[in-house]
Amino acid sequence: MNELAPFRDARLAQSLVAEIHRTTTRPWTLMEVCGGQTHAIVRHGLDRLLPEGITLIHGPGCPVCVTPISLIDAALEIAARSGVVFCTFGDMLRVPGSQGDLFSAKAAGADVRMVYSPLDAVALAGAQPDRPVVFFGVGFETTAPATALAVARAADLGLSNFSLLVSHVLVPPAVEALLSEPECRVQGLLAAGHVCAVMGVGEYEPLAAKYRVPIVVTGFEPVDILQGVLACVRQLESGRSEVENQYARVVRDRGNRAAMEWVRRVFEIVPREWRGLGTLPASGLGLTAAYRRFDALERFGLVLPRLGEGNECQSGLVLQGRMKPPECPAFGTRCTPEHPLGATMVSSEGACAAYHHYRSPAPRT
Amino acid sequence: MAHGGGGRLMHELVNRMFGAVFTNPILDRRHDAAVLPASPHRLAFTTDSYVVHPLFFPGGDLGSMAVHGTVNDLAMSGARPQYLSAGFILEEGLPMETLWRLVVSMGAAARNAGVSIVTGDTKVVDPGKGDGVYVNTTGLGVLEHALQIEPQSVAEGDAILISGDVGRHGMAVMAVREGLSFESAIESDSCPLWEPVQALITAGIAVHCLRDLTRGGLAATLNEIAEASGKRLEVQETRIPVRDDVRAACGMLGLDPTHVACEGRFVAFVPEAEVERALSLLRRTSAGSGACRLGAVAPGDRGEVILRGTLGVDRLLAMPSGQPLPRIC
Numbered sequence: 001m002n003e004l005a006p007f008r009d010a011r012l013a014q015s016l017v018a019e020i021h022r023t024t025t026r027p028w029t030l031m032e033v034c035g036g037q038t039h040a041i042v043r044h045g046l047d048r049l050l051p052e053g054i055t056l057i058h059g060p061g062c063p064v065c066v067t068p069i070s071l072i073d074a075a076l077e078i079a080a081r082s083g084v085v086f087c088t089f090g091d092m093l094r095v096p097g098s099q100g101d102l103f104s105a106k107a108a109g110a111d112v113r114m115v116y117s118p119l120d121a122v123a124l125a126g127a128q129p130d131r132p133v134v135f136f137g138v139g140f141e142t143t144a145p146a147t148a149l150a151v152a153r154a155a156d157l158g159l160s161n162f163s164l165l166v167s168h169v170l171v172p173p174a175v176e177a178l179l180s181e182p183e184c185r186v187q188g189l190l191a192a193g194h195v196c197a198v199m200g201v202g203e204y205e206p207l208a209a210k211y212r213v214p215i216v217v218t219g220f221e222p223v224d225i226l227q228g229v230l231a232c233v234r235q236l237e238s239g240r241s242e243v244e245n246q247y248a249r250v251v252r253d254r255g256n257r258a259a260m261e262w263v264r265r266v267f268e269i270v271p272r273e274w275r276g277l278g279t280l281p282a283s284g285l286g287l288t289a290a291y292r293r294f295d296a297l298e299r300f301g302l303v304l305p306r307l308g309e310g311n312e313c314q315s316g317l318v319l320q321g322r323m324k325p326p327e328c329p330a331f332g333t334r335c336t337p338e339h340p341l342g343a344t345m346v347s348s349e350g351a352c353a354a355y356h357h358y359r360s361p362a363p364r365t
Numbered sequence: 366m367a368h369g370g371g372g373r374l375m376h377e378l379v380n381r382m383f384g385a386v387f388t389n390p391i392l393d394r395r396h397d398a399a400v401l402p403a404s405p406h407r408l409a410f411t412t413d414s415y416v417v418h419p420l421f422f423p424g425g426d427l428g429s430m431a432v433h434g435t436v437n438d439l440a441m442s443g444a445r446p447q448y449l450s451a452g453f454i455l456e457e458g459l460p461m462e463t464l465w466r467l468v469v470s471m472g473a474a475a476r477n478a479g480v481s482i483v484t485g486d487t488k489v490v491d492p493g494k495g496d497g498v499y500v501n502t503t504g505l506g507v508l509e510h511a512l513q514i515e516p517q518s519v520a521e522g523d524a525i526l527i528s529g530d531v532g533r534h535g536m537a538v539m540a541v542r543e544g545l546s547f548e549s550a551i552e553s554d555s556c557p558l559w560e561p562v563q564a565l566i567t568a569g570i571a572v573h574c575l576r577d578l579t580r581g582g583l584a585a586t587l588n589e590i591a592e593a594s595g596k597r598l599e600v601q602e603t604r605i606p607v608r609d610d611v612r613a614a615c616g617m618l619g620l621d622p623t624h625v626a627c628e629g630r631f632v633a634f635v636p637e638a639e640v641e642r643a644l645s646l647l648r649r650t651s652a653g654s655g656a657c658r659l660g661a662v663a664p665g666d667r668g669e670v671i672l673r674g675t676l677g678v679d680r681l682l683a684m685p686s687g688q689p690l691p692r693i694c
Contacts, residue, residue, distance in 0.1 A: 004616070010675050045678025090690030116543060116691065222676060337686035348619050348692040358680040 007221030016226035017049045020233060027053030028236050029185045030229060031321050033175060034192030035062030035349025036220050042354040044222045050229065057185070057321035058354075060174050060277060061192050063139040064091045064347035065319060067167045068273040070304045072097035075136050075165055078300050079110040085128065087121035088136040089143075090114045094337075094346040118143075118150035125154060125162035134296045138167045141198040144285055145259035148266035151287070151294050163296040166286055169272050171195050172203045173283035178320060179211040186321065188232035190218040190225065193247035200255025204243045212241040219247040266291050273304075275343065276316030313342030318351050325352040332356060378487065382465060386472035387451070387482040399483035401448060404507050409444030411435060412503040418496055420467065422541045424533070424552030425628070427500060428471035433555050433628055434579070435504040436478045440559040441575040441631060443514035443566060444506030446478060451485040451502050456495035467498065478557035480504070510566050516593035518573040523634045523662040525598060528561055528647060529554065529655030530606040531583050535625035536614050545618075551610055556629035561653035564646040565633065574634040578627040581685045585624070586632060587670045588684040597665030600682065602674050604659050619692030624685040637661065 006012070032038055038058045041047055047056050060066055076097050079086035086102070093102045093114065106112040115121055118135050125133035137147040147168065154162040171192060178184060191204060196217045204215045214235035218228030228246045235242060245251055263285070272284025287295050297304065312330055317323035325331050325344070335341040337356060344350035384392070391399050415431040425433075436446035451471065455464065475482050512518075533554040540551060558577060565572050574594070578586045583605065591598050607615075607622045615622045629652055635643045640658055647653030663671070670682040 008675060010677070013676050043680060044674050044676050045680055046676070048678050049676060089692070091692050093690060094687065114690070116545065348690070357683045 004221055007219065007223040009223060013222050013226055016223065016230055020054070020226065020230050021051050023230065023233050023237055024051045024053060025237060027055070028187050028233060029055045029057060030188040030190060030232050031057045031059045031178070031186040032190040032218070032225070032228075033059035033061040033171065034195070034220075035065065035347065035351065035354075036194075037061070037190060037192065037218065037225055038351050039349060039354045040220050040222060040225055042358045046222060046225055054229070054233065056229075058318070058324075058351040059321055060178070060274065060319040061140070061171060061195075062319075062344070062347050062349035062351070063143070063167075063169065064095055065315060065343040065350050066169060066174070066274045066276065067092070067095065067138055067343065068275045068304075069097055070273065071165070071167050072101070073099070074297060074302050074304060075102060076100065076105050077302065078134055078165065078296060079105045079112050080108075081132070081300065083131050085111045085113060085124055085131050085133045086136070087113045087115045087124065087133065089116075089138060091347050091349075092136055092138060094340070095343040096340055096346075118147045119153065122150045122154050122157070122159065122162055125159045126157060129159070129161055132161050132163065132299070134163050134165055136165045136167065140169060140171050140192075141195045141263075144168045144263045144267065145198060145256070148262040151266050151291050152262065154294060155291060163294050163299045164287065165296040168267065168285040169274060170269070170283055170285070172199075172207065173280050174274060174277060176207055177277060177280050177283075179207065179213065181320075187213060188236055189213055189215045190228045190232065191215050193217055193219040193224070193251055196245075196247070196251045196255065198256050198259050201243050201245055201251065201253050208241050208243050214241045215243045217243070217245045217247050217251050219250065274319075276319035315342040315344040315352070318344050325355040326359070328352070382468055383451075383485060383487075386468050387475065387485070389481040389483065391448075391481060391483040399448070399450075401483070401505070407508040409439050409442040409506040409508060410504070411438040411442075412501065413438065414499060414501040416496060416499050417538065419538070419541050420463065420497055422553055423537045423550050425537075425555035426467060426470050427498065428467035428469070429474040430555055430628060431500040431502045432471055432474035432478055432480070433557050435502040436480055436506075437558045437577045437629075437631070439504045439506035440557070440562045441514070441577050442506070442508070443510065443512055443562065443572065443575065444508045445563065446480045446504055446506045446557075446559055448505040449475060449480050449482045449502050451482050451500065453485070453487045454495055454499040454501075455487065455489045456492060456497050457489055458492050459497050464498065467500075471500075474557070478559065512566065512572055514572055514575055516574050516576075516590045519590060519594040519596050519634050519662055520573060520636075521596065521662050521664055522637055523573055524637045524640045525587075525600065525659045525661060526633045526635060526640070526643060526647070526656055527583070527606065527659050528558070528631050528633070528653045529629070530608050530611070531578060531627055531630060532607055532611040532615060532622040532625035534628040535582065536611050538626075539618075540614070545614075551608075551614065554627050554629040556652045558629065558631055558652055561647050561650040561656075562631075564650050564653070565635070565643055568642070568646050570639050570643050570646070571636055572633060573636070575631055577631040580626050582625045582627060583623045583632070584621070584670070584682050584685050587682060590632070590634070591668045591670050595666050595668045597663045597667060598660065598670045599663045600660035600670065600672050602672050604657060606655055606657060621685075623682065632659070634662065
């Protein structure tokens with residue numbers, strides 16, 4: 001049960017910190033892609049242990065945070081339809097759309113259910129054949145295989161009352177979008193270990209070469225992250241830009257081929273809107289023609305409007321690593337976990353939530 | 366609705382079930398109100414309603430929780446729990462066997478906690494208007510000492526003790542409610558807390574504040590005390606006792622064990638000089654056998670809780686917001 005203990009070991013972490021200090025001769029800016037890593041960094045104060053010249057900026061790797069408002073609004077609209085059972089992962093419940101969130105929809109009488117697996121939604125559809133059951137498919141490469149499996153299962157069972165509101169996005173296209181920005185400050189990347197556990201590391205090779213950035217596939221515990229930082233800094237200090245796998249205890253170079261096969265069978269690669277980043281080509285998943293009958297937008301006759309952030313939320317800048325959460329004028333005042341302006345404040349992987357949760361506010365003046 | 370109409374059926378229910386299980390000289394008089402002897406001491410008075418779902422979970426049920434929750438609130442004010450009232454709201458269609466199991470469990474919990482259930486009420490609501498059964502208990506206790514046990518008594522330099530490991534109750538309930546299966550069964554920590562509190566008070570420990578860990582877990586409890594006292598509480602993360610299976614289950618769901626509910630744990634604020642004696646007193650009780658020192662009250666007047674992390678970096682232990690939600694990945 002305690003297999004993670006070595007990766008939280010204080011002594012090992014301290015020796016890695018010392019090694020990072022010895023290795024660093026110049027300032028470097030690294031981005032950790034995944035919100036889970038951001039939370040570990042802020043929670044354990046890893047950024048405060050690093051040499052002053054090393055800046056960690058937080059990437060867009062929080063699936064809840066990058067789900068566009070238009071899709072949250074679509075979710076709210078579908079959930080409000082008569083008879084609908086709307087199933088979602090817990091994180092999505094508090095994410096604000098332009099008019100409230102799924103929690104408030106539930107309070108207003110919608111049948112919104114929190115599920116732990118997309119297959120739970122399929123089981124519900126099987127148990128209640130007279131009610132439309134919709135699953136909100138959110139997430140990166142990590143959750144897409146389970147959603148794919150659920151759709152395939154629904155097809156096998158002939159469940160015509162099951163449908164999927166698809167918001168699956170892919171990490172490498174977002175990483176490329178950030179790296180290709182002319183003002184991009186990122187010199188090294190800590191890639192998200194669990195995403196690579198599914199997709200493998202191959203997709204990062206051309207990015208590392210094209211943008212000349214070291215990319216280190218990294219885990220989520222303090223020791224993982226410090227090892228990832230050290231590997232990145234070593235490469236930068238010696239002028240290398242390679243793909244390296246710190247998280248080899250989980251990630252195989254070729255990923256999980258069975259999982260990817262399910263994704264390929266059910267989904268095709270489509271352009272998707274990312275909250276804060278805009279519409280990125282070939283950056284998300286949509287149902288293939290063979291499964292399109294399960295598309296909730298089509299089923300409920302909805303078309304996604306093109307809407308920007310409707311309020312003063314600056315999460316776009318945060319998700320691109322161009323603003324630290326405390327620099328936002330609304331942080332902790334007009335935007336709190338109880339009254340969020342954007343998803344980054346409520347998601348368990350959101351950068352704003354991490355700072356609000358773990359960092360003491362500036363001394364009162 | 367026959368049981369709620371005040372007729373013969375209800376009379377039978379009250380007599381047979383509640384009367385038989387909760388029997389004591391005050392209740393057995395079956396009058397409109399319980400008549401209690403006056404006490405020369407200060408009294409503590411509290412009420413709470415219990416709406417937990419599912420009704421039964423590993424290590425407890427709604428009935429035992431309805432006793433423990435209220436007697437523990439009394440104990441946290443330094444009062445010896447004496448009397449409880451019990452109000453039941455039953456949804457029509459609730460199997461009598463289910464009610465019987467809850468009532469028996471409640472009676473056993475009351476006897477174990479040394480309290481008498483001296484008055485009660487039953488209402489039946491239409492199907493769909495309740496979640497099987499809701500229970501309200503109100504408790505009365507006596508303070509047989511002169512201590513002021515409250516957040517305002519917390520003083521700089523006080524040590525912060527905890528009576529045992531955190532997070533078991535919340536994970537036990539969540540596992541059943543959400544149909545999650547873990548490798549090992551996590552049982553609720555629900556239990557009465559007067560015994561360890563009494564051990565401290567009768568030994569003359571200058572207890573400054575007590576608070577049980579319920580919804581919102583350790584994080585909420587410490588933040589409530591920090592806010593009410595205006596003090597800065599500093600806690601060592603490595604000292605927070607969390608069982609491996611609870612930590613693993615929390616890790617899987619993306620939950621913080623310090624946010625997860627307990628029903629049989631409390632924190633105690635005592636002068637630093639009395640820490641060793643207080644801990645050995647607590648550890649001799651069954652509910653306090655896992656007691657340890659978490660941290661101390663530091664200089665500062667911002668009413669905040671600071672957690673010294675495993676790597677030596679301080680961070681805020683924030684008040685949890687809303688119910689804990691499992692994460693996507």
